[in-house]
Amino acid sequence: MPADISFSVPAKSPGYSPEIDTVELRETKDTLKAVPNEELSTDISVDPVSSTGKPKLPEMNLDKGIVGWDSQEDPSMPLNFSQNRKWALLAQITAITFVSPLSSTIFAPGATFMDKDFHNSNSLLSSFTVSVYILGYVLGPLFIAPASECWGRRPVLSATNWWYVIWQAGCAVAPNIGCLIAFRFLAGLGGAGCMTLNGGIIADLFVPEERGAANALSAIGVIFGPVIGPIFGAFIGQRAGWRWIFWVLCCLSGVITIVIQIFNKESYAPVIIARKTAKLSKELGLETKPEKFQREFTRPLRMLFLSPVIALFCTYMSLVYGLLYLLLTTLPMVYTETYHWSTELTGLASLGIGIGFFVGLVVIGLTSDKIIVKLTNWNGGIYEPEMRLPYMTLFAILIPISFFWYGWAADKAVHWIVPIIALSPFGFGMLGIFFPIQMYLIDAFPVHSASAMAALTVSRSLVGALLPMAGPQLYSSLGLGWGNSLLGFVALLMVPMPYYLWKYGGTIRKRHVIQL
Template sequence: MSKLTTTIEPHDTSNAPARYETDVEGFTSEKTQYKEPTKENGSSGRSSEGEGPPQDPNIVDFDGPDDPENPLNWPEARKARSIVIVSLIALLSPIGSTISASAAASIMQHFKITDKTLGAFVTTIYLIGFAFGPFVIAPLSELYGRAIMFRSCAVLFLIFNLACAVSNSFASLIVYRLLTGIAGSCPGTLGASSIGDMIMREKRGSAMSIYIMGPVIGPTIGPIIGGYLTPAAGWRWDFWLMTISSGVVTVFVFLFIHESYPYVILKKKTARLRKETGNQNLRSALDTGKTPKKLFAFAILRPFKMLISPIVFLLSAYSAVVYSYAYLCFTTFPRVFKVQYGFGSGPSGLASMGLGVGFVVGIFFIGAVSDPWSAYLTKKNGGRPKPEYRLPTLIAGAVFVPIGLFWYGWSAESKTHWIVPIIGTGFLGIGIVTAYSTTTTYLVDAYTVYSASVMAANTILRCLTGGLLPLAGNDMFDALGVGWGNSVLGFISLGFLPLPLLFYFYGERIRESRRFKMDF
């Protein structure tokens, strides 16, 4: 196979880029010079005319910078529909994760369960499914595309929610919740990658803020729905509602989700041209000739390799910790507001509104400043964009996490008016969404060609932490009280505060360091 020079930027930020033996999403194994795909050089990352060796006439690529098959050139309406549908399923999935939080007591009573940890496990097992799903979804998407995975997971999500609604034992409910979480992890694994396929860097922050609304607002809506629906119709109707909703969304997914992954687009184009021309020597610009088995084996290990990178690991760990605080709140709000304030099931679910308002404020903050701030810093520093220009947003927003935890914990401990701790959770919500959104955008910008894998790595840590930490919430509050329990979490978040500042100044040096550079 002839040499294929690509220009994709995640690992190449120097003025005189070096060449590396690595894979473009696992599909180009020859030495490549990396530059992030742009409308000018095409989504496949092929270098512009005049760069590199002459093009092999048997290599199939996009037809210039304006090729309509290139997702970057799709009509704005088509991009908007795709982003809205991806955001919609990214909203529905986390609703399913927390809709059982307010129903936990009813589920325990129905199945005669007395262990509070098992009651919380009904909610958190879903997040453990979120952690395992990316193991398979990310590599399969890199082999067969985003669209087929969105469609397959939408159907499975529908089936397993139905199974939850009719489950006849606590054990079967736990298993079905795990499988629902695995299927529901698809939008979290592939959503940011799909946006990266369609939207260029300078507009990606705003588009990402729309998508982020689902994962951060969805968990807030779930307890409210469950808090009122469970007393009115029984806990099974929580899952019947999820089944009906996922059925409607599945129809939208099949109608409006189109393939955006360049590897798969060019693979189909190559097959079509072979059939039309009879030239069996044609091959995709992103094809290595490796078998799907070898590609899958390579791709399935990539998220774990990426976690060795200090940037990926530490930022994923930070977003995982603050993300788990939200689920700790969702699983302990019924306890705190029932015991401390005498709330019923419905009002206890409404306690999550404080987090929800904070999430919305944080989303508007990210959408308003992320792209302009990055553009300003790019212009100020010679016009060369860097992923690190996303991090000032995280620096500004990270302080809200400890503020919110201390405020919420001690106001609830001292039983001040119920609105005071809820306001505290609003500050926490601002910090959580800022951390989640900014780290997602930064990692996609920094590792664009590996976006599905880096998001899988991020999701694995985030969902394992979010699934396991809340299990200790009730025991922690029993031992320390609400005030000191939240203070411990606040001190942990304070320990992470220097992290975005460190990576803002030294992130590029770390990414380019030979010590940490590896073949992903």
């Protein structure tokens, strides 16, 4: 038996999406080590000749040095999990993905009570206690996504969830505002885990024509969490005190994390195959050389800065996400100062956005996969990720319309229901942008979808954390009418981008292939 063996992934075959599902054993000189496949590392985009059906995956063949699946019906293959198991796993992720973004805004109404306890009169510092949580979303994904692609989704998700639970408890007992800011940031690092991995898990479990419905379920938490947060936070802070906001988050996330810990199952195919290979190597009496992780841990940033398509999508999503958090953090101020609402009621002002989200979720969830199937059939059975984008332009137009309407309605202090209704198009439009962008990244980069989602999460979270801090000064200088109109004009400038990426995104993606 040869003493030295190395591993590599075979080149993809026609009709096969670039999932790393096998490991080829071949002789080398000295050690057992991992050798990345050159073709795969050069091009990880979806094979343009592949359809939306389940790909034929390489099977175990030790005579040819292939470590793969036992058969196409191998039950350990994530795509072969039963529908009940797939949707149960996704429901668990959706639950924790609801709590994590909920944490980003739930403290906004409670910050007023915290200021009184800590004798804080600095409004900027008070705002920072809310937005610093999102800064955790900026740093966390840079490590979380590559770690999941090295060690698997399950251990990384569990670790980040428990980290989140611990620091929510820390926030509840924070002795001063400095500790609260530090603990909120640390909680954000853990909360970024589910936000980063949910797209990758969808790519692991579902083929493209099923991912629209799966993403619709996953989006419930991501989208509705920040909207419902101020409502919960206002009532809890008013009735039980601001510290109980964090105790509620700690208990809720703790229960969900225990359920995930018990029932979650590894879904990342390359890690499953790598474990099978490691087991075989151990049985053969071979020793492996530790993996070098530099390439993996720089992948999200390389995708963000070296892929023009990802950079454009991240820029657009960052703007929309920043506008969302600016609205959610300034709505309490607008409704207390303009309409003289109590702290408890101000959280309800975000319901307009929530209604828009709900309508958008229903419409897109019911139509997304059907549109993909039709476009694929019209394209001779060939699926392209850009097929996710055609209707984005229509949704993009709703963003500036909503800001113009909301801004001037609030500026003129018309009936309180009008600004709330005016924000519904924003919620509808944002979902119509968020949904196809996320699905595009999952479909275009299936192997490294977690890293692609990390790039998106990092960029949008950075803007989402910083832009709201400019909101009070913006409205103070320009007023609600012209302040929101300025934001509307910025959003209007971005409207052509979805159409441009729909028409030319495929060409750009294939021309600018990045080394991953």
